[in-house]
Amino acid sequence: MNNQELFKLALGLEDPWQIAQIEFTGEEKILHLTLDFPEGSQFPCPECGELCGVHDTKKRTWRHLNFFQYETYLHARQPRVKCSDHKVKTVTLPWSRPGAGFTLLFEALVMALAENGMTPNAIARVVGEHDTLIWRVVTHYVIEAREREDYSEVKAVGMDETSKAKGHNYVSVFMDLDDRRVMFATDGKDAKTVEAFKEDFEAHHGEADQIEEFCLDMSKAFQSGIEANFPEAHLTFDEYHLMKIINKAVDDVRKEETILYPDLLKGTKYLWLTNEWNRTKKQEKKQAEIFQDLRGSKLKTVKAYHLRSVFQDVFSFEDPAEGESLLKRWYFWATHSRIEPMIRAAKTIKKHWDGVVRWFTSRINNGLLEGMNSLIQAAKARARGYRNVKNLITTIYLIGAKLDFQLPEVLPATHTK
Secondary structure (H helix, E strand, C coil): CCHHHHHHHHHCCCCCCEEEEEEEECCCCEEEEEEECCCCCEEECCCCCCEEEEEEEEEEEEEEEEECCEEEEEEEEEEEEEECCCEEEECCCCCCCCCCCECHHHHHHHHHHHHCCCCHHHHHHHHCCCHHHHHHHHHHHHHHHHHCCCCCCCCEEEEEEEEEECCCEEEEEEEECCCCEEEEEEECCCHHHHHHHHHHHHHCCCCHHHCCEEEECCCHHHHHHHHHHCCCCEEEECHHHHHHHHHHHHHHHHHHHHHHCHHHHCCCHHHHHCCHHHCCHHHHHHHHHHHHHHCCCCCHHHHHHHHHHHHHHHCCCCCHHHHHHHHHHHHHHHHCCCCHHHHHHHHHHHHCHHHHHCHHHHCCCCHHHHHHHHHHHHHHHHHCCCCCHHHHHHHHHHHHCCCCCCCCCCCCCCCCC
């Protein structure tokens, strides 16, 4: 087997394509492979598949996988055929997608690295290309894979926002809570994001009235967007965001009393806000000592802490009627506690009552979205930010959408060093 036949086999070329020339540049460590076809060759029309003669050609170059230490480029005349039914059409090449400057196998390598957590900036450094070109490849395959997504079985949706930059700049993320996958991400955090989600959802075989549950925070914009676009869906306000409201109230009480009793409360913030099962042994010991010292006191911080603990315990009950009954008793206790921050928190809960008690029926929460937000922020840190929101959204899909990228396998005989 000569060199031409060897490289033809390695590239997976079929007739009439041939290796016309092989050129090594030793100093630059670059391999140039020129592909060509014999005079009189015919190619199928991209529209109908009919074999047609070549009308004209255009010289093009593609970056390919490295052959060992050699950076490799393919050069070829891309033919256009003249079809009797469809006139002049550009032939689809077996090694590259239309308009791309890379071969399919090179792009498969890029996507393999991206799927394994490498940022496009890092990939660009590894393969020796500009990161803008790598972003184009990743974005293309993410968009292509999303076009094949099917949301016809989705019943429960979680939605939350994640920051895209410092300040009040956000991207809204929508997840299928049953299949644990990101379905949609879009710029902003207002009612229009829900409208955009509905449009995308229906474009992927979903129907608005099939959504039974939405899990979200207490954002008025999100609520109005859901009511306008998914009127049949029930709202569940996420327990995580409910606890944020309660924790803020407890901390506000502690701050007020720290001014009066600094010796007792200074430096104890996280002891009042941390769940028992998340405390370290040192925190447990300190908490026990504090309660021993404050057992007979009338500090509002202690009372607020007990209100917090009971509120959290209410959500361990499985029976919806019992859970709602206990929440009503908690509300009465909180509103009669004479602790202003806790009264305000309780009234916020009451204002959103239907969505709060819906949890006892739906049993859904946005823990998935909180975990996804952590992954997104970690990706942002690795990438040191993103030039634009489009790249951030592409990354969100790459991390959490469970997309099926239909890519050629990277041949083991060729690799990047």
